[in-house]
Amino acid sequence: MKRITRLRAGIAGAAALIVGTAGMAEAQNVTLEYWVYSDFAQGEALALQQEFIKEFTEAHPGVTINITGKGDDDLTAGQVAGAASGNLPDVFMNAQSVGAQLVEVGALANIYEKWMAMPQEFRDQFDEDALASCMPRPEELYCIPYTGFGSLLFRNLTVLEQAGIDPSVPPATWDEWFAQMQKVKDAGLYAIPDETLVFNSIAEIYATSGSSETWGFNWDDRTTRIDPAIMAKVLQKFVDMAPLTSGTSRNDQATKDLFISNQLAFHTVGPWVNPTYEEAAKTSGLKYDFVLIPGDEPGKTGGIRSYEIVGVAPGPNMDIAFEFATYITEKQQMVRWAKLLSRYNANAAAMADPEVSDLPLIKVSVEAARGAMEVAAPYFIDSVPSCYNSTVIDYASATADGEYTPEEGAQEMIAELNSCLAE
Amino acid sequence: MTLRRYLPHYLMIAPFMVLFAAFFLYPILSGLYYSFHDWNGVKTPEFVGLTNYQKILASRDFSTAMTNLLWYISITVPLGILVALGLALLVDSFTGRWANFFRNAYFLPVVLPAFLAATIWRWIYAPNFGLLNMILGWFGVPSVNFLNDTDTMLYALIAVDVWVSAGFNMVILLAGLKNIPGELYEAARLDGASKWQQIIHITIPMLGPVLFFVFTYGFISAMQVFDKPWLLTGSSFTSYGGRRNALLFPVMDMMGRGFGEVKFGEAAAYGFLLTITIVAVTALMFGLRAWRERK
Numbered sequence: 084m085k086r087i088t089r090l091r092a093g094i095a096g097a098a099a100l101i102v103g104t105a106g107m108a109e110a111q112n113v114t115l116e117y118w119v120y121s122d123f124a125q126g127e128a129l130a131l132q133q134e135f136i137k138e139f140t141e142a143h144p145g146v147t148i149n150i151t152g153k154g155d156d157d158l159t160a161g162q163v164a165g166a167a168s169g170n171l172p173d174v175f176m177n178a179q180s181v182g183a184q185l186v187e188v189g190a191l192a193n194i195y196e197k198w199m200a201m202p203q204e205f206r207d208q209f210d211e212d213a214l215a216s217c218m219p220r221p222e223e224l225y226c227i228p229y230t231g232f233g234s235l236l237f238r239n240l241t242v243l244e245q246a247g248i249d250p251s252v253p254p255a256t257w258d259e260w261f262a263q264m265q266k267v268k269d270a271g272l273y274a275i276p277d278e279t280l281v282f283n284s285i286a287e288i289y290a291t292s293g294s295s296e297t298w299g300f301n302w303d304d305r306t307t308r309i310d311p312a313i314m315a316k317v318l319q320k321f322v323d324m325a326p327l328t329s330g331t332s333r334n335d336q337a338t339k340d341l342f343i344s345n346q347l348a349f350h351t352v353g354p355w356v357n358p359t360y361e362e363a364a365k366t367s368g369l370k371y372d373f374v375l376i377p378g379d380e381p382g383k384t385g386g387i388r389s390y391e392i393v394g395v396a397p398g399p400n401m402d403i404a405f406e407f408a409t410y411i412t413e414k415q416q417m418v419r420w421a422k423l424l425s426r427y428n429a430n431a432a433a434m435a436d437p438e439v440s441d442l443p444l445i446k447v448s449v450e451a452a453r454g455a456m457e458v459a460a461p462y463f464i465d466s467v468p469s470c471y472n473s474t475v476i477d478y479a480s481a482t483a484d485g486e487y488t489p490e491e492g493a494q495e496m497i498a499e500l501n502s503c504l505a506e
Numbered sequence: 507m508t509l510r511r512y513l514p515h516y517l518m519i520a521p522f523m524v525l526f527a528a529f530f531l532y533p534i535l536s537g538l539y540y541s542f543h544d545w546n547g548v549k550t551p552e553f554v555g556l557t558n559y560q561k562i563l564a565s566r567d568f569s570t571a572m573t574n575l576l577w578y579i580s581i582t583v584p585l586g587i588l589v590a591l592g593l594a595l596l597v598d599s600f601t602g603r604w605a606n607f608f609r610n611a612y613f614l615p616v617v618l619p620a621f622l623a624a625t626i627w628r629w630i631y632a633p634n635f636g637l638l639n640m641i642l643g644w645f646g647v648p649s650v651n652f653l654n655d656t657d658t659m660l661y662a663l664i665a666v667d668v669w670v671s672a673g674f675n676m677v678i679l680l681a682g683l684k685n686i687p688g689e690l691y692e693a694a695r696l697d698g699a700s701k702w703q704q705i706i707h708i709t710i711p712m713l714g715p716v717l718f719f720v721f722t723y724g725f726i727s728a729m730q731v732f733d734k735p736w737l738l739t740g741s742s743f744t745s746y747g748g749r750r751n752a753l754l755f756p757v758m759d760m761m762g763r764g765f766g767e768v769k770f771g772e773a774a775a776y777g778f779l780l781t782i783t784i785v786a787v788t789a790l791m792f793g794l795r796a797w798r799e800r801k
Contacts, residue, residue, distance in 0.1 A: 156743055160765045167547035167770075180744065184768045188548045273634070280654060282745055330633030330651050334740060336625060337632040346635070469762045470567070472745035480654065480749055 113403055114147040118161065118175040120391065122355070124152025131423055132411075139410050146403060159184065166190040171396035173404040176229060179216060179390055182463040186225055191463075192397040195224040197405050208414050208432035213390050219463040226392035226463075227412045228429030230420070232353035233451030234287050234386035236260075236377075237360065240370040242348040246270035253374040257291050257320070257385075260349075260377045264327045267348040273329035273341060275349045279321050279480040280332035282472040283387060283458060287351050289317045290456035291378045291385035299460040300467070300504065307471075307500040311493045318482040318489035325483045343369055351376055351386065354426060354444055373444065375451055384454035390429050421445055427452060470503035541775035546768045558775035568776075570747075571756045574660065578731065578755070582664045582671075583724045587717065589668050590675030595705070597676065598683045609680065613673040624737030627666050628653065653738055659752040663735055670734070671727070675720050682716030683709065718795055722788060729784050732757040756780050 123132055129150070136148045151172070153161060159181050165171040166188040177185065185191045195218075198206065213228035236253075243250040246267040254260035264274035278284040289298060289309075297310040331338045333352050341347035343363040350356065354373075363369040376385035393408045395401055410416065417433035420426065427434065427448035439445050459467060474496060482492030541558055543551035562568050597608045615623060630637045631652035639649045652662040690708050699707070710717070735741075735755055739748030743766035747754030756776065764773030 156765070159743055163547055163765055163768060184766070187768050188546055277654075280749075281740070329635075330649065330654075332740065335628060335632070337629055337636070341635070466767050467744060469744060469746060469766050473747060473751065476745065477750050 112145045113400055114149065115174060115400055115404055115407060116172040117148050117150045117407070118158060118172040119150060119152055120158065120176055121152040121154050123176070124150060127423060131419060134419075135411050135416055139407055143403065143406075148407065162190045163188050165396075171398065173396055173398070173400045174408050175394055175396070176391050177394065179226070179228075179392055179462040180459045180467070182217075182225060182392065182394075183466045185394065186219075186463050187466065190396060191225045191394045192401055192405075193223050193225060194227075194395055194405055194408075195222050197402075198224050198227075201409060205409065205413065208430050209412075210429045210431040210434075213429035216390065216457065216460060216462050217392065219461060223463075226394050227408055228390040229393045229412055230426055230428045231388065231390035231452065232355070232427060233388040233448055233453070233455040234283075234351055234353055234376060235373040235447060235451055236375065236386075237342065237350040237352065237356065237371055237373050239342055239345060239348050239350075240372060241345045242267060242270075242272050245345075246272065246348065250372070254377045255381045256377050257379050261320075261323065264324065264349070268327045272345075273347045274327035275324060275329070275351070276331050276333045276335070276338045276347070277328040277480075277483075278324065278333065278351070279476065279483045281334055282475055284333045284351060285317075285321075285475055285479045286387045286456065286458050287376060287385055288320055289313070289385075290387060291320070291376065291383075292316050293456065295457040295460060298456050298458075300465075302461065302464045305465075305501075305504040307497060307504065309493075309497055309500065311490075311497055314493035314496065315489045318479060318487075318492045321479055321483040322485070322489060342371070343367065345369075354448055357425065357444055373447055375447065375454065378454075384451065386451055386455040387458040388452040388455035389458045468503055468506065470506070471500060474499045474503055537774045537777055540771050541778050543771045544769075545771040545774075547770045551771065554771070558772045559779065561772060562776050562779060567747075567751065567754060567759050568756075570751045571754045571759045574751075574753065575729065575731070575755055577660055578664065579725065579728045581660075582667050583721065583728055585664065586668045586671045586724055587675060587720055590672045590679055590720070591713075591717075593672055593676040594679035594683055595709070597680055609677070612676050615670045616673040618670075620733040621737055623666065623670060624734065627662075627738065631662055654749050656750050656752040659739075659748055663738060663753055666734055666738065667728075667731070671724065675724065678720055679713065679716060682713045686712045718791075722791055725791070726784055726788065729780065729787075730757050731755050732761070 117136070119132065122128060129152075132150055136150060140146050140148060155178070158175070158177050162171065162175060162177065162185055166185075171190055182191065209228060213231065214224075217226040217228060218224050238250065238253070240250040243263070246263070246269070248263050248266055254263055267274040276284070278288050286298065293310060293313040297308055297313055299308045300306075301308055329338060329341055329347055331341070333350065338347065338350060339356060339359055342350050343360070357373070360369060360371050364371065377383075378385050393412055395404045395408050412430060414430055414432045414436070417428050417430035418436045418439055421428060421433055421436075421439040421442070425442050425444040427445055434440060434445065434449050440449075478487070478492050478496035478499070481487055482489055486492075487495065540551060542553060542555060544554045544557070545551040593608075593612050597605055597612070600608060631639075633639060633651040633654075634649045636652075638652065642648075642650065650658055652658045686709065690712070691704055694704050694708055732755065735748070735753040736746065736758055739746065739753050741747065741758065743762060746758050746762055746766075757780070760773050760776040760780070763769045763776060
């Protein structure tokens, strides 16, 4: 019955989209520039993006869409510079965390009215929290949440077996996980990358004790939301983990190589490393799986979540650009995307679709995103000064190195974060 | 009459002047204009006088970046030239196929894309199992976290920088070496001069202008260092400079203020402070050289 309802909703949504776009179907000569992350513009991901473009342009005679892939910083720099020069891409991806800069320079249009004009069936497809994160204030909507992630715990099963750990039972709490890390170290292997080297990995471990309410920013008085008691507890975890790490960061190629060569047990990271590990499983027999990052208590999970967004630039092409943005984020397209790449996205209806909901990576990712902490919320309000992330990293690593006690580290970190935000 | 006479000449240099005005003069002057304004790249610039300059000069990141830069330049420029000179002398001592081989081999890092070089070096510097730590381990030295230990980060960067720049400087110095007349060495040998004495009394003085060029070019490049520390520290617009900003340099700070915090007025002021410093120090070097030549 539920399936039929979902099917109906899907058909209604698609029909509404077609009806909604019919007004635009008359010929108009428009070229849309569509900027995506570079990994969306290569291989099978590009092929699927091109298929979406083909479908859309066939339904909209006269519309041409050029897709361009860019690296993270290039996307931001290009959009900021484009806003300054009046030469913005019409539709583009970026991360929620740079949303405030893009709003400030006028690169992102407020699409609230257009969004509200969309059929209810379409709007209901999206994850409520993800959509809310695009709305800094009532009647302001700056993005459509697109792809995303909840961080996962990748486990090298061979390493766990070598350390005498039964891999069939994933750790349910931080204490169980930490006990496993120590066993791995005792077996002469590396337990985990150095989680103090990258802001996101610090956030992932913070989430094992904290939550979105105690992380991020109070923009009203420009202070950090970090709770000193929770941060002290988390810094103690970094101190405890210090002798067990590989010394590399979670983003280093060396970390992936250690994991693939059965020298590293755990890797907390987003699902984007899975294709690399999947390939290694095929070619070099890597035995691995991915589970939720355990929190302090059973049922609580660590890790962070974040979404890539699709934004629309203000300008003469805004209407058709918005239509294209709604087309690519619509359930049918997101189901195809998820099926192809096994990647989580913000279209909850697509994630619940039977064709994808049972895919192992999607299944764990949906759960991971649900329990994870927002990495830098609230978004789209103000730019985070660069001193913020560096301060978190500096104090976490200095405390892990023994320069501060966890309590001192937490107090000083928070004081400096507040002064950084106040500046 | 004069205008008529020289008009063809002016017309001939006009394309250069137009392009120079469009792509150099206008950006420089507009940068100067924006450096006195609060501007995010889009909104109407608001005149703030010297506030941007004051903010930068008073900021902790600026003093950190300049201190790092001072240390970096004072080591990397002389060391880079010394290594390049050594390599040039080495390659110059070979002939034929071997000379070509070594010249190309040492030049290879220059043409290697920066991101690739950084990836290779991140592997070499990896703690515990990286190539360098593996070698140090053979001698009983405990693992060093080269790119995250604030005591070693600068030297790790300098090693990469010298590795990259040595090939370029070597080629220039090698060209200079080829221009030194062989008779000078022949006469010195007849007078019983050792190889070392030949280098000190013939090679280095004869290479004076080339060494000055290499030094000046190396200094200006070092003042603008950006890509290597950015990549080695895995920086992005939201977080850069590595642990405790040990590899924060002025251009990185300028980029962060511009694209990370969308404060283009401040970024423009930063650029001008950097330009003034480069011009002042380069002028000083030229002045010193002219003074020495007059002496």
